[in-house]
Every structure is written in structure tokens, then in C-alpha cells.
Amino acid sequence: MKPSVVAALAALAAAATASALVSAADPPQPQFTDITRDAGVAFHHTNGASAEKHLVETMGSGGLFFDYDGDGWTDLFLVDGGSLAAAVVARQARHRLYHNRGNGTFEDVTGRSGIPHRDYGMGACAGDYDGDALPDLYITNDGPNTLYRNRGDGTFTDVTATARVGDPRFGASCAFADLDRDGDLDLWVVNYVDADRIHSPFCGTARLGLRFYCHPLKYDPLPSTVYRNDGHGVFTDVSAASGVAALRSNGLGVVVIDYDDDGWPDVFVANDTMPNFLFHNTGQAGQLRFVDTGLASGVALGAEGKARAGMGIDAGDYDGDGRLDLIITNLDFEMHTLHRGLGQGLFTYATTESGIGYPTLPFVGFGVAFLDYDNDTRLDIAIANGHILDNAPQFRTGSTYAQRKLLFRNTASRRFVEVGRTAGAAFAAETVGRGLAVADLDNDGDLDLLVTNNGQDASLLRNDGGNRGHALVVRLRGATGNTQAIGARLQLTSGAQTQRRDVKTGSSYLSQSDLRAHFGLGAATRADRIVVRWPSGTEETVSNVAADQILTIEEGKGVVARSPFSR
Numbered sequence: 001m002k003p004s005v006v007a008a009l010a011a012l013a014a015a016a017t018a019s020a021l022v023s024a025a026d027p028p029q030p031q032f033t034d035i036t037r038d039a040g041v042a043f044h045h046t047n048g049a050s051a052e053k054h055l056v057e058t059m060g061s062g063g064l065f066f067d068y069d070g071d072g073w074t075d076l077f078l079v080d081g082g083s084l085a086a087a088v089v090a091r092q093a094r095h096r097l098y099h100n101r102g103n104g105t106f107e108d109v110t111g112r113s114g115i116p117h118r119d120y121g122m123g124a125c126a127g128d129y130d131g132d133a134l135p136d137l138y139i140t141n142d143g144p145n146t147l148y149r150n151r152g153d154g155t156f157t158d159v160t161a162t163a164r165v166g167d168p169r170f171g172a173s174c175a176f177a178d179l180d181r182d183g184d185l186d187l188w189v190v191n192y193v194d195a196d197r198i199h200s201p202f203c204g205t206a207r208l209g210l211r212f213y214c215h216p217l218k219y220d221p222l223p224s225t226v227y228r229n230d231g232h233g234v235f236t237d238v239s240a241a242s243g244v245a246a247l248r249s250n251g252l253g254v255v256v257i258d259y260d261d262d263g264w265p266d267v268f269v270a271n272d273t274m275p276n277f278l279f280h281n282t283g284q285a286g287q288l289r290f291v292d293t294g295l296a297s298g299v300a301l302g303a304e305g306k307a308r309a310g311m312g313i314d315a316g317d318y319d320g321d322g323r324l325d326l327i328i329t330n331l332d333f334e335m336h337t338l339h340r341g342l343g344q345g346l347f348t349y350a351t352t353e354s355g356i357g358y359p360t361l362p363f364v365g366f367g368v369a370f371l372d373y374d375n376d377t378r379l380d381i382a383i384a385n386g387h388i389l390d391n392a393p394q395f396r397t398g399s400t401y402a403q404r405k406l407l408f409r410n411t412a413s414r415r416f417v418e419v420g421r422t423a424g425a426a427f428a429a430e431t432v433g434r435g436l437a438v439a440d441l442d443n444d445g446d447l448d449l450l451v452t453n454n455g456q457d458a459s460l461l462r463n464d465g466g467n468r469g470h471a472l473v474v475r476l477r478g479a480t481g482n483t484q485a486i487g488a489r490l491q492l493t494s495g496a497q498t499q500r501r502d503v504k505t506g507s508s509y510l511s512q513s514d515l516r517a518h519f520g521l522g523a524a525t526r527a528d529r530i531v532v533r534w535p536s537g538t539e540e541t542v543s544n545v546a547a548d549q550i551l552t553i554e555e556g557k558g559v560v561a562r563s564p565f566s567r
Helices: 003-023
Strands: 031-034 063-066 075-078 096-100 106-108 120-127 136-150 156-158 171-177 186-191 225-229 235-237 251-257 266-271 277-281 290-292 313-316 325-328 337-343 346-349 365-371 380-385 406-410 416-418 433-439 448-453 459-464 470-477 489-494 497-502 517-522 526-533 539-546 549-554 558-564
Touching: 063 120, 063 433, 063 448, 136 171, 136 186, 186 251, 251 313, 266 313, 313 365, 313 497, 325 365, 380 433, 380 448, 470 489, 470 526, 489 517, 497 517, 517 526, 526 549, 539 549, 539 558
Parallel strands: 120 171, 171 251, 365 433, 470 549
Antiparallel strands: 031 459, 063 075, 075 096, 096 106, 120 136, 136 156, 171 186, 186 225, 225 235, 251 266, 266 277, 277 290, 313 325, 325 337, 337 346, 365 380, 380 406, 406 416, 433 448, 448 459, 470 517, 489 497, 489 526, 526 539, 549 558
């Protein structure tokens, strides 16, 4: 693309953003404050950047929020990378587990956790695969992936070999879900490309001595890996039998969710420069079978009929019609993609009509999440951005490696305005963003953010002012082996408005958000009712619930615990 065209598009995007800020100036804007150091989180991502330009160096890495010890405070896990070019650098890499003390600070408990760094780390997901009510941890790598079983005493045990889930390929995002609805959690792993760990191909301009990270189409694509949980701590690779192994692509992001409300979990996969997948679960009793319906449903390609560089992905009901919508982040000058759910398994391209198109033009998007950051009852969008090329300005005038984050405020009528520049200096800061996860880490009723940055410090951003509006946080406990009720759907009604939330692992990019469901209530001081559709298909209703508390609902027992927000 010519520099003049690049400059014109960037100017157009800036103008669209500036216009949006004017319209967003009236209501009080919550501010995000960088509390990383004050909270005791000291993590610098090791990317092992080298002259060989191994692709993995610029793709990682992620992190997640999960309450590993069940004390009601969300803890933090960060995935470190490594090095393919220098053993001494590889030895410096170290995953980090931080325990939430409940007072605004975290304790680094990595040393006693039993979670060592083994291969070049990429992403992670958490879920209770063995039904003991303790979330376990799965880490994807460029190299064998690892599964750590939570022992319940603050330590984890490497059970990869016995569980048979150590896929050695270039892993990316992952997600636990009860794909066959037998009561325990299966595992979906998205793989990226078949890149040589020893020799990286030369991409660039040899005459000028300029080398950059190769385009993913330079490599052979890989299929996803599907593991069926057979119980007793053992999984079976059913990728081929399920029909998934026959479809190869440059997979990066994944979200598992029942998009057609037939009771069976389906799987969206964001593919880099290849058509996105929507694996429809056929719901055949006794077996796992998936059919790709991405093209037929309208999510495989952009509006122009071309594949985009899909990286991060999330699903949520942003327009309040009860149907799931989809957000996918892409490369710069492609626009990030918003697909609005129409029902009956169909989606329409809503990027331009929603207002997120032009503001995303200059950005390379990765982590993404639907969230109600201002508690006004509407789902907003947060996006972590950062270029692929660490020498981007040498190849495209106006490009930068570090980029600011984007925050789209939902203004109703299916429209968003970009307000990232006014959401606090920490939010507007330019970093090489990759993963993004969401949680109410201080239990004060508004949602905070984790942003992981390639080759840089992680960023923990506290939401200050989002809880001016009322809210409810709901934690579910399943009655079967799926103790976290992953796959459940919640519908909260307050007055004439009904909101939907789905309990899901994975999503975003190489990351995972808190599994508790957060509902902004605005001026409402209570919810009329909360309807839970459990993964088993049974429904349960809780009525007349006061706002500003954390509610625990157990399958078959109703509300079993209440805790006020800690303001």
C-alpha cells in the first residue's frame, strides 16, 4: 500500500475517532489506572527476539484470570515465551502465578506452585477437567503443551503424559468445554502453523539487509486438536473422528459457545489470513462430530469476500436481542470485524454500521473482549493492539510496533464510539499488545483488565469509576463434573431489559477472563429475575435480587452465598 494511501486512511480513522470522542464527552468516563507495580505484579515477557526472526517471537503471549484457590478473589497467571535462538535467554523465561490477597495486591507464588517453564509459551486456559471443584491449568506452547492438575493446596502437578494432551505442534489459544455433554470438560486446542524451530525462512529485502517476520502463508497451516475427556484423568485425541483434523488453517483465537441455542457447544476459530471456522456441533449422541458452517453462516470472510488476518475473538450479545454476536480482530487496514447474530445460525457483517470500522483501520488487533466497563447495561468492546513487525516503520510509513488500546463504548442503537484516549493515560499508552483478559479483580463491581505485551511488561489496569452504576456478579456451581458450569447461559431481567451472559473459557487471544458473569444494572437497584440454563439443559430461576453483590448459584439449590461488593 502506498504511503499516501496509508496516511489518508490513518487520517480518516483519526477523524472518526475524534468525532466519536465529542459525542462520548457527556457522561462521566471511568478511568483505567495502571496498578501493575503497586499491585506487586512484576512480569516482563521474554520473547527471545533474534536476527533469525522466528515467527513465534512476535506472536506471544497470553494470560488469564482464575480463582485457583476458591477464596472468592480472582488470581492471575501469566505465560512467558522463551527463545529458539539462544539457550541462555530461554532459561530466563518463567511463567508467573500471582495470588490475589484481596487488598489490591498480589503475591508471586510461582516458586511453590509447581508450574515450571518448559517450552516456548504461548497461551493458557483453565477448567476443572477432573471434577474436584478446583480449576486446572493448560498451557499451549511452540512445542509440547502442558496440563497442570490443581492439587488444592496451592500447588499443581504436571499430568500431561498421563492425560495424553501434550500436542507438540505450534499451539495458540485453547478452551475447556463439555463438547459431548457427558458432564465433564473436553479440551479444544487451536494450532497455528508448521514453522521450523531451527531454521526460519528469510523474508525481507536482502539487498538492503532488511529482514522481517514472515507472513503466515509462508508456512503450512495446521488443524485444531480436539481432546475428549474419558474420565479418570485421561483424554483421547478425537480430532480425526470428529471431522476437525481434515480442516487446516492458521488458527489463533477460539471461543466455544452455543451460537444457535440448540443446547450443544459450537466452536468459532479465528484464522490468520484464511477463512474463519465455525464448527457446528452436530449433537450426535455418543460421539463428537463437527461441520464447518463458517461460510454459510457469514463469519468466514470479510464484507469484500476475502479472508482477513483473524487473531482474537469473543462472543456476546451487544445489542440486547438475545442472540450472540461475534467480534474478531484483524490486521491494520482491514478493520476489525463485528458480526451481528440474526438467529437461525446466521450472522450479518456489522463492522461499518456499528462504528468500529474506521477507528480500527490503523491497528493490528489481538486480544478482544465484550464487557460492560461502565455498568450501563450494554456490552462495550476492549481491544489490545500491537504490530507484528518490530521494524514496521521501515516497511510501511506511519506504522508503529507499539500501538494504543481501543475502547468502544456502546451507545445503544447498535452503535459504538471509540473513547480509548479519554479512558486514562494507562489505557491510551502505546504497547505491543497481545493478550487481553477481563475480571473484577478487586470485587468492587466494575471490570478491570489484564493486557499482556510482547517483549514488555504486562499491564494490570484497574477500573476507577465504572461502578458508579449498579451491578451484579454471578458465580455458578455445577452439580456434575463440570463444577464451574462452563457452557451455562444466564439471562438477567431488570424492568423491560434482558441481558445475556454465557460462561466460557478461552476467547480473546491466548487468554481467558474470569468465569463469573458480570451484569451492569445502571440505575436499577435490583434484578427482577435471573434465569440460568445449566449445561445439562435444565433451567433455574432466582427472583428479586438486590444489586451490588456477588451471588453464588448452585445447580439445583439456588442461591447458596451472597457477598457485598468491597467498595
